[in-house]
Amino acid sequence: MTRITVIPGDGIGPEVTEQALLVLGAFGLGLELDVLDHVNAGTFLETGVALSEVDLKRITGSAGTLLGAVGDPRAAGTRYARDVLLRLRFELDLYVNYRPVRLLDARLSPLRRAGRREIDCAIVRENTEGLYADIGGALRSRTEAEVAIDTEVTTHLGVRRVIDYAMSAASRAVCMVDKSNAVPNGGRVWQRLWRAACAERPDLETTHLYVDVAAMRLVQDPTQFEVIVTNNSYGDILSDLAAELAGGLGTAASVNLNPGTGFGLYEPVHGSAPDIAGTDTANPIGAVLSAALLLDRLGHRDEAAAVRAATDRAVADGRCTADIGGSLGTRAAGEAIRDLLA
């Protein structure tokens, strides 16, 4: 039996995860669900540790992890996010953050043009280095003479493998985004490895943009992109931006992946939204489509396609939550998708 670990997490995390699990359950694939209910901000605030070594073993021994959301205002300013989400990304070497962006229905786009459901791209975000390296410190902390340092680390290994993944995930076009005109050292690594990778893939249309221009071009016309590959920090920003252009963060799915081992941590792009937690209003689609990415990875491609088709249908019929124009609650929106599974 395939064992899947589940971290419902904080805020709306448990609610959206419940719907994702119900959708998975509809297929009778015999997945064993190993739920880590205690990995959340409550545990962190009580014990100082959100994720124990035992938890980590359960996770790494499983076929993948579904995560709801991690984040709690009571833990602001602590290392909580780093100790759960960023720790899993770094320690399990989940070096690809794959964030597909698809307009589920033309009316969801906030853009005047770009109606016709043509937004269908993916951000491939480097997920294990860059500004997230957590290397740095501060001198004369808390004084008027304070100097703080955060180090952006860029390695040949890190850049090469994420560019390779991006190229393998594209059928038509890849755009590399950096800021090599202002941030020179990492920029040179991205530029050099990008040129090498382009030379190996003459079949793909390859382009380069500076990050400020990329943000602009996404707004001008998101349909011009297929795969965007970029560093950890720019990937964070551009994936939220692209998701919003495609109808809202509530529907955006992602996987933190190690393509070598095949292990993935699947999570909606949205956060824990503590303000609406427990009100049955959160959009379950980000979590449901993240579960579809897990199905893909487990080889259940037909089931994954069925989930996506049912989701599109539910949205087209307006059987969805208020953030995307429906009037259903979280549970009813999940039920609508299950109803529509062929």
Next chain:
Amino acid sequence: MTRITVIPGDGIGPEVTEQALLVLGAFGLGLELDVLDHVNAGTFLETGVALSEVDLKRITGSAGTLLGAVGDPRAAGTRYARDVLLRLRFELDLYVNYRPVRLLDARLSPLRRAGRREIDCAIVRENTEGLYADIGGALRSRTEAEVAIDTEVTTHLGVRRVIDYAMSAASRAVCMVDKSNAVPNGGRVWQRLWRAACAERPDLETTHLYVDVAAMRLVQDPTQFEVIVTNNSYGDILSDLAAELAGGLGTAASVNLNPGTGFGLYEPVHGSAPDIAGTDTANPIGAVLSAALLLDRLGHRDEAAAVRAATDRAVADGRCTADIGGSLGTRAAGEAIRDLLA
């Protein structure tokens, strides 16, 4: 006589600068124009130095500098941008990059909602530290074991003064944007000084967003912001994004300012656009509105207001370039604005 230095620069820079100067000239304010024609990529590529010590003296001794655009594909991968634009920002300690964003006409917004000309905000970008510090290097360069480092430097001085400027520039609301949940050391400085500044200005509505969420919220509804204050890198990205949401980069103005000395480097937010250079198609409005910021700073507030009103009018009448829905060339679009100066 007030002496203004002028750097037309590269690509479309000279064309848009010409229109900005003609608009300034319409007022007969007796400004002395000191044009540094040779500060461009050609000079850099020929001599290795774009900006000499003599140039620098002419600039610092003037009341302000109008810059067209800096950038040339032949100089890609060189230190050209750093040696001109970034050098002026750093050496003249122009620590505020002030980028007002205003929707000139409802039909220019790419957003379905947010029609009614309500986008009117400003990005206040820290301009002298952060990831642009140019501190770093690489180990085992050009090998498969390469590790490159770029250092994001955040100081009490740098953060405090830019937050102070942002607060002084706001009448209603300031939003501070950082990524303190993932980039902790600089994040702590921003958070601490932000809280201190908020406590001193209870009259302002003060909010905080992580940069990924800020990008999303700008798309959701840019009219919710008045002043956004953020670091060098996020300011670069968010100001291009906001400008695009308000009708396009062609109309966006900026000033790199030292509020202490009052010296400013005024430049359109757009780049040198080498692909359309010399074709009389570039939008002169970014440069013209940058000149209006200079008029403001020189105390000619009525003239600055007149330039803005004439620009709005020209755009409303469709007497503008093709990028914003008109059919005029650069020169004719500049002439339209001059015609409409009361």
